Structures are given as structure tokens and as C-alpha cells.
Amino acid sequence: MTAALFFEQLLNGLQFGVTLFLMAAGLTLVFGVMGLINLAHGSLYMVGAFACAAVAAATGSFWLGLVASIVAAAFAGALIEMTVIRRLYNRDHLDQVLATFALILIFSEGCRFIFGSFPLFLDVPAILAGPITLPGGLPYPIYRLSIIVVGGLVALGLYLLIAKTRLGIRIRAGEADREMIAALGVDIRTLYTIVFALGAGLAGFAGALVGALQSVQVGMGEPVLILAFVVIVIGGIGSIKGALIASILVGIVDTLGRVSLPSLFGLFMDPSAANSIGSSLSSMLIYVLMAVVLIFKPEGLVSQNG
Amino acid sequence: MKHLKKIAASALALSLAATSMAYAGGAKIGMITTLSGGGSGLGIDVRDGFMLAINQSDNKDVEVVIEDDARKPELAVQIADKMIQSEKVDILTGIIWSNLAMAVIPSATAQGKFYLSPNAGPSPLAGKGCHPNYFNVAWQNDNLHEAMGAYANSVGYKNSYILAPNYPAGKDALTGYKRFYEGDLAGEVYTKLGATDYAAEIAQIRASGADSVFFFLPGGMGIAFMKQYAASGVDIPVLGPAFSFDQGILGAVGDAALGVKNSSQWSKDLDNEANKAFVASFQEAYGRLPSLYASQGFDTANLILSALEGADVKDADAFRAALKVAEFDSVRGDFRFGNNQHPIQNIYVREVVKEGDVLTNKIVGLGLEQHQDAYAQECGM
Numbered sequence: 001m002t003a004a005l006f007f008e009q010l011l012n013g014l015q016f017g018v019t020l021f022l023m024a025a026g027l028t029l030v031f032g033v034m035g036l037i038n039l040a041h042g043s044l045y046m047v048g049a050f051a052c053a054a055v056a057a058a059t060g061s062f063w064l065g066l067v068a069s070i071v072a073a074a075f076a077g078a079l080i081e082m083t084v085i086r087r088l089y090n091r092d093h094l095d096q097v098l099a100t101f102a103l104i105l106i107f108s109e110g111c112r113f114i115f116g117s118f119p120l121f122l123d124v125p126a127i128l129a130g131p132i133t134l135p136g137g138l139p140y141p142i143y144r145l146s147i148i149v150v151g152g153l154v155a156l157g158l159y160l161l162i163a164k165t166r167l168g169i170r171i172r173a174g175e176a177d178r179e180m181i182a183a184l185g186v187d188i189r190t191l192y193t194i195v196f197a198l199g200a201g202l203a204g205f206a207g208a209l210v211g212a213l214q215s216v217q218v219g220m221g222e223p224v225l226i227l228a229f230v231v232i233v234i235g236g237i238g239s240i241k242g243a244l245i246a247s248i249l250v251g252i253v254d255t256l257g258r259v260s261l262p263s264l265f266g267l268f269m270d271p272s273a274a275n276s277i278g279s280s281l282s283s284m285l286i287y288v289l290m291a292v293v294l295i296f297k298p299e300g301l302v303s304q305n306g
Numbered sequence: 307m308k309h310l311k312k313i314a315a316s317a318l319a320l321s322l323a324a325t326s327m328a329y330a331g332g333a334k335i336g337m338i339t340t341l342s343g344g345g346s347g348l349g350i351d352v353r354d355g356f357m358l359a360i361n362q363s364d365n366k367d368v369e370v371v372i373e374d375d376a377r378k379p380e381l382a383v384q385i386a387d388k389m390i391q392s393e394k395v396d397i398l399t400g401i402i403w404s405n406l407a408m409a410v411i412p413s414a415t416a417q418g419k420f421y422l423s424p425n426a427g428p429s430p431l432a433g434k435g436c437h438p439n440y441f442n443v444a445w446q447n448d449n450l451h452e453a454m455g456a457y458a459n460s461v462g463y464k465n466s467y468i469l470a471p472n473y474p475a476g477k478d479a480l481t482g483y484k485r486f487y488e489g490d491l492a493g494e495v496y497t498k499l500g501a502t503d504y505a506a507e508i509a510q511i512r513a514s515g516a517d518s519v520f521f522f523l524p525g526g527m528g529i530a531f532m533k534q535y536a537a538s539g540v541d542i543p544v545l546g547p548a549f550s551f552d553q554g555i556l557g558a559v560g561d562a563a564l565g566v567k568n569s570s571q572w573s574k575d576l577d578n579e580a581n582k583a584f585v586a587s588f589q590e591a592y593g594r595l596p597s598l599y600a601s602q603g604f605d606t607a608n609l610i611l612s613a614l615e616g617a618d619v620k621d622a623d624a625f626r627a628a629l630k631v632a633e634f635d636s637v638r639g640d641f642r643f644g645n646n647q648h649p650i651q652n653i654y655v656r657e658v659v660k661e662g663d664v665l666t667n668k669i670v671g672l673g674l675e676q677h678q679d680a681y682a683q684e685c686g687m
Binding site: 009012013108112120131215282 | 341342343497500502505506509539555557
């Protein structure tokens with residue numbers, strides 16, 4: 001592999017990691033602050049993508065679609081928090097899993113009911129289409145580069161929100177001791193709704209960004225959801241910083257593994273066997289990574305409890 | 307979604323007043339197909355094509371029971387058991403995916419039921435596992451890929467980069483391409499099934515020095531690949547089977563698909579009367595253009611209807627013989643079965659074009675003429 005190709009694959013890994021981060025940030029907030037396992041997070045991602053595709057098709061503007069994706073997903077998030085999720089905080093994880101799994105089914109069939117079974121069209125906006133030549137003569141899609149930048153900005157914004165604002169202080173306080181913060185007169189119900197809507201909005205935003213790159217279809221959220229859970233487990237549940245580190249780690253390990261494992265096995269095996277073993281192993285790689293991290297750091301890379 | 311069942315016999319209003327023809331007998335047909343979740347577009351097209359033919363027929367004694375397998379093998383097996391044991395169907399059909407087909411078909415045919423495949427054509431069922439009660443009306447899985455390999459030779463490609471998901475049909479696809487393609491391989495890659503990010507693979511394609519890219523990535527995977535490929539600025543020509551360029555997903559791929567060559571046994575511009583009538587009536591009934599899956603559903607239903615005209619479905623030997631002669635007006639033009647009861651048919655090369663605002667395919671050449679699958683001689687029939 002040449003240096004340029006390696007660098008390009010690093011960028012690909014970074015971009016994949018950043019999109020994972022947008023998903024994982026909301027998931028880890030909700031899990032950390034409310035102690036809730038939300039399987040329907042992937043559905044909010046799908047809602048964002050569908051909202052973006054629908055608005056972009058109706059108005060012709062990807063940017064309006066992007067705004068719509070955040071609004072629609074945050075609204076859907078707030079709605080399910082107030083109607084369903086709120087009743088689950090004091091229940092055990094099995095009830096939460098069951099109820100949020102039901103939400104997945106409802107959202108998927110709802111989307112199919114409204115938009116039909118065929119994938120929707122959503123393309124990147126014209127000014128971000130095509131490749132740009134990076135220093136060193138490497139062509140790279142502008143859109144992917146933009147995702148990296150946007151993801152970085154979102155990470156910075158979340159850091160400022162959590163560390164510097166009153167809302168952030170309350171979120172951290174809610175994470176540490178929810179009875180105490182309620183006793184201090186903070187409206188914990190509203191706080192939970194806000195946190196949930198924030199996480200949902202981020203998921204919807206990720207869905208729209210990725211939908212333009214991939215495909216907008218029913219069931220698109222679930223594969224990402226699994227990866228996002230891997231990320232928050234590696235990063236340490238409840239930690240935004242952990243989610244950022246872990247998602248970039250997962251993105252890069254997965255991308256480089258996919259590229260290099262088949263050729264690594266090719267050194268001592270015949271090509272077709274090396275290909276199939278290499279590809280099979282590379283799809284397990286992030287789970288191996290998760291297992292290794294958990295052996296040495298059972299609470300994840302950035303632990304909240306110590 | 308996953309557990310939603312649709313018993314559509316009533317909904318689709320098939321129990322119309324009996325106006326039975328001279329000797330066209332009735333039959334109960336069980337359709338197991340994917341109507342919800344990922345990949346449901348394919349099942350819906352097969353169902354709609356199938357039901358269009360049934361509704362156009364004069365034979366009102368045919369009853370169709372439709373259930374959704376949600377692309378889950380275990381669910382498909384349960385539905386098949388129920389259809390055979392309690393619904394007492396005569397004929398089964400509808401399965402889209404090869405892994406589901408392998409779970410259902412061998413046991414259904416062993417119980418004396420007929421199975422007509424409107425889509426999947428796994429190689430074991432074409433070769434050693436062929437069965438007198440199993441008919442494939444679509445293609446053997448390798449066929450469309452083989453045609454693309456032959457096409458690559460004919461246009462002089464010498465260095466292909468080939469790509470498919472890491473699952474049985476993906477391996478069949480690349481095997482099929484390599485069976486006919488005579489040039490070198492710039493790379494052979496199996497991606498994770500369901501992967502939707504191909505940045506790493508596209509970077510490798512750019513670096514590989516290939517003169518052509520052959521890929522088999524059905525459904526959302528293909529949409530994602532084509533959009534990302536177009537955005538990457540790599541301009542190596544792309545080839546693929548029709549599955550990534552069928553009518554259901556072209557709209558989602560957008561202009562990124564323009565000019566891509568793909569292989570199919572059917573195209574909406576095939577010049578025969580049955581096809582013209584099919585395309586027009588499908589558009590009228592459903593308000594969209596038919597896909598190759600819809601054409602396969604339509605042909606499957608018409609094959610069954612043609613056999614029912616000459617034979618009673620309860621008389622298995624006579625009915626089997628009536629199916630085998632395949633006396634029906636296929637939308638593909640000529641249609642006949644080989645010894646293993648898989649089609650021997652032309653496979654065309656199509657190009658993605660724009661007609662007005664609608665992306666669609668038009669035939670630009672013949673990939674393989676009267677092609678039979680490679681497993682037929684392994685079949686003992």
C-alpha cells in the first residue's frame with residue numbers, strides 16, 4: 001500500500017468514525033443520563049434521513065432537508081420520550097429493550113407506510129459533489145471531507161455545551177445523582193426530554209448526512225445502531241469524550257482492517273482463500289477490539305465512575 | 307414490520323365469481339415473499355407482477371395466499387409448513403432470497419408440492435439437488451454475471467476489479483463472472499453483507515489500475531456504492547448484473563447510474579407483444595414502471611395458468627409435463643426449460659439511460675444467446 005493510499009484510507013476511517021460519533025453521542029447521553037437502553041435510536045437516524053430526502057425532493061434544497069432532518073428527528077424523539085420512554089426510566093433494562101424494539105417496528109412500518117418500500121433518492125448538494133485534490137495530489141470526495149469537518153464541529157459544540165453551559169451542568173448532575181438534582185428544584189422531566197431530543201436530533205442529522213452518501217431506506221438505522229453500541233461500550237457509557245475517541249478508533253480500525261487483512265493473508269495463502277478469510281476476519285475486527293478494550297478497561301476507555 | 311403477516315387472499319379479491327372455462331382447472335397457490343423490511347421492494351414487485359397476471363386471467367378458480375417472510379429463513383419455513391399442512395396449497399412460489407429458498411424448497415418438493423421460483427436460483431438446486439417438482443422461472447444465480455463476463459471479453463476489458471458481498475450469492479456472482487471473463491483480475495474483494503460505505507474499496511479500485519469494475523451489490527448496497535463511486539471521481543467503467551440497476555432502485559441511485567452496462571434476461575423495451583402489453587398494464591395498474599422482478603412474477607403466474615389449462619394440478623405427472631413444455635407467452639420472448647427445469651434464455655446487455663426525467667434501461671446488445679446454466683449436466687433429470 002502506498003503512503004497516499006494509506007492516507008486516503010485513514011481519512012475514510014476518520015470520516016466513518018465521525019458519522020458513528022454523531023450516532024453514539026446521543027446514545028451515550030441517553031444511556032448515561034437516564035440509564036435507558038434506547039434501541040429506537042437507529043429509527044431516529046432513519047427518520048432524519050427520510051425527512052431530509054422528502055424535504056430535499058420537495059424544495060430542491062439539500063440544506064433545508066438537513067434542517068428538516070434535525071427538526072423531525074428531535075421532534076420524533078421528544079414525542080416518544082413524552083409518550084413511551086418516560087414510563088421506562090424506573091423499569092429494568094429488559095422492559096426498555098422490549099418497548100424500544102417495538103418502537104423500531106412502528107417507525108419502520110410507519111416510514112414504509114408513508115414513503116413506500118423503495119429507497120428514496122437523496123444526493124449530495126452540487127457544491128459538495130465530486131472530488132477535491134488534496135495536497136500531495138490525492139483526489140478525495142469533498143462531501144466526505146465536509147462530514148469530517150462538520151463532525152469535528154459537532155464534537156466541539158457538544159463539549160462546550162456539556163462543560164460550559166448551565167444545561168451541561170444539569171446534564172452532568174443528572175448523570176451523577178438524579179434524586180439530588182430533582183431535590184434541588186431542577187425540572188428533571190423537562191431536562192430528560194431535552195437531552196433525549198438533543199440525542200435524537202444528532203441521530204437524525206447523522207442519518208441525513210449519511211443518507212446522501214449511501215441510501216435512504218427502511219431499516220437503514222439498525223446496522224449503525226449496533227456499531228454505535230459497540231462505540232459507547234468501548235468509549236465508556238455516558239462519556240461524550242469516550243464516544244469521540246472510540247468512534248474514531250472503531251472507524252479507523254474497521255476501515256484499515258477491511259483493506260489490509262485480505263492482503264496480509266495473501267502473503268501466505270492463495271488469493272481467493274485469503275480474500276474470504278480476510279474479509280470475514282475484518283468484519284469481526286471491531287468486536288475483537290471491543291473485547292480487548294473490555295479486558296483491560298472493563299468500564300470503557302473513559303470511565304465515568306473513577 | 308418483522309412479524310406482520312399479510313394474508314392477502316381476501317384483500318386481493320381473488321375469490322371472484324366463478325366463470326370457469328371449459329377445462330382450466332383451479333389451484334391454490336401459496337406465495338411466500340419479502341414484503342416488509344430490507345429488500346421488500348423485490349418481493350412487492352414479484353407479487354404485483356404475479357397478481358397482475360392472475361387478475362388478467364379468465365381462470366377465476368385460482369386462489370393465491372400471500373404471506374410475508376420478512377427475509378427471515380426461519381419465518382419462511384414456518385409459513386411454508388403452514389401453507390402445506392393447513393392451507394393445503396398445491397403450488398408454492400415467491401421466495402426472493404437464495405438462503406430462504408434453500409431452507410424451504412427441498413422440503414416442500416419432497417412433500418410432493420410444486421415450487422416455481424420467481425427469483426432465487428441457488429446452484430445446488432440447479433445441479434445435484436434438482437427435483438422434478440422444482441421449476442425455476444427466473445435464472446440460475448450465476449447467469450446474469452456470466453453474461454457480464456462474456457460482455458467484458460467482447461468489449462476488450464483485460465483487467466477487471468471485481469466486488470461482491472461475502473455470502474453465498476456473492477461468491478456465486480464472482481464465480482459466474484470469472485467463468486466467462488478471460489482477462490486478468492486487478493482485485494477480487496468480498497465486502498461485508500449489508501455494508502453501505504465503500505470509501506475504502508473505491509480507494510483501492512483507484513489505486514489498482516483496473517480497466518473495468520464488475521460488482522454485484524444488490525439493494526441498498528448497490529445504491530450506496532454507485533453514489534459514492536460517482537462522487538469519488540474514479541472514471542473506470544462499471545459493469546454489473548441488473549440487480550443493482552433495476553427499476554426499483556434506479557431512482558434512488560440517480561444520475562450516478564447513467565451509462566452503466568448491466569445484464570438482464572428481460573428489459574422493458576424487449577420487442578414482443580406480451581412484453582408491450584405487460585409494461586403498459588403494469589404501469590396502469592400500479593403507476594410505476596415494472597422491474598425485472600415484476601416480469602419474473604408475471605411470467606411465473608402465466609406459466610402456472612398455462613399449465614392449468616391443459617392439466618389438473620392434482621394429477622402431478624400431467625401437471626409437471628404441462629409446466630415443462632412452458633406453453634405461454636413469456637415477456638422475455640422465447641422461453642424454454644432445460645433438463646434441470648431452469649430456463650435456457652437470451653441474456654441481454656442493457657444501458658442505463660434517461661427517458662425524460664425517468665432513469666431506465668435500454669437494450670444495447672446480447673450478452674449470451676440461448677444460455678443454459680453450468681450446473682445442468684450435474685442434474686440427473
